[in-house]
Amino acid sequence: MNDLLSIAIRSVAVYVCIVLFIRIFGKKEISQLSVIDLVFILLISNSVQNSMVGDNTSLQGGLIAALTLFILNTLLRSAIFKSKSVEKLLEGSPVLLVYQGKILSDHLDKVKITMEELEATVREHGVEKISEVNLAIMETDGNISVLSDNYNHRTVRKRKHHKIIGNLE
Numbered sequence: 740m741n742d743l744l745s746i747a748i749r750s751v752a753v754y755v756c757i758v759l760f761i762r763i764f765g766k767k768e769i770s771q772l773s774v775i776d777l778v779f780i781l782l783i784s785n786s787v788q789n790s791m792v793g794d795n796t797s798l799q800g801g802l803i804a805a806l807t808l809f810i811l812n813t814l815l816r817s818a819i820f821k822s823k824s825v826e827k828l829l830e831g832s833p834v835l836l837v838y839q840g841k842i843l844s845d846h847l848d849k850v851k852i853t854m855e856e857l858e859a860t861v862r863e864h865g866v867e868k869i870s871e872v873n874l875a876i877m878e879t880d881g882n883i884s885v886l887s888d889n890y891n892h893r894t895v896r897k898r899k900h901h902k903i904i905g906n907l908e
Contacts, residue, residue: 742795743795743800746791746800747804750811753790754808758829830880833878836883837857837875861875871888873888
């Protein structure tokens with residue numbers, strides 16, 4: 740029983756550290772996963788697995804680790820739902836990127852969004868130029884919302900921006 744309790748405690752420690760690391764390294768990393776990001780996440784999960792279960796490679800040990808992670812995740816989701824301060828601490832706040840057609844460069848730098856990514860997002864929202872944008876906000880989930888007088892009924896889904904290859908003549 741002591742071994743299983745140890746697995747649960749180590750699983751909590753790893754979970755909390757990974758949540759903190761993701762929070763520190765930014766929202767953009769979550770919403771716009773590239774192949775490199777996916778490989779990184781897979782390698783991180785593999786690298787911390789032994790720190791959770793140690794030498795215990797039994798089915799029971801793996802299930803205890805998984806159950807602990809599910810319970811902790813449920814508790815954190817509940818805390819985020821019930822407390823604005825916990826939500827702000829764990830998920831951050833929206834960041835204003837464009838206000839009345841003016842780009843807030845220091846905010847772009849803060850969230851590590853390039854001009855090309857911002858311009859692509861604005862175009863996805865059906866707005867031709869950034870100068871036509873009333874508000875562009877990076878939401879807490881990493882999506883960028885764009886509001887303009889040029890209202891577009893289309894829903895823009897999360898996806899990785901792709902570079903345009905070749906000339907568009």
